Amino acid sequence: MCYFDQTRWSCGFWRWGHFRQQCTKEYRTGETCGMKLVYMTNHEADICKLCKDMEKKQRKYNKLESDIYRWQREGNRTASIEKAQSELYDVSNAIQTLQHQHWTRLCSTC
Numbered sequence: 001m002c003y004f005d006q007t008r009w010s011c012g013f014w015r016w017g018h019f020r021q022q023c024t025k026e027y028r029t030g031e032t033c034g035m036k037l038v039y040m041t042n043h044e045a046d047i048c049k050l051c052k053d054m055e056k057k058q059r060k061y062n063k064l065e066s067d068i069y070r071w072q073r074e075g076n077r078t079a080s081i082e083k084a085q086s087e088l089y090d091v092s093n094a095i096q097t098l099q100h101q102h103w104t105r106l107c108s109t110c
Contacts, residue, residue: 002022003019006041061088064084
């Protein structure tokens, strides 16, 4: 039950910060007992890095999608369309992975 700072972003994501105070269960200097309690919560007005990365990937996804629609209308761009579709699939998987990581951290406090 040692005390640590906590950083919490506006999206709900959080992380442990610096060690602040040792509990009475641990008598060795510089050691922690393993249980973490919140000493102080620092609220950040911005969104977390995962949310920023998801926003970037979503912009890339939207761009690729609009490019594919445009190229399909123009015609004679089959290689570009195929490449963009494979990139679209990769970006979609990356977004899902980031969403899962974010959701896991949010629900770990539930």
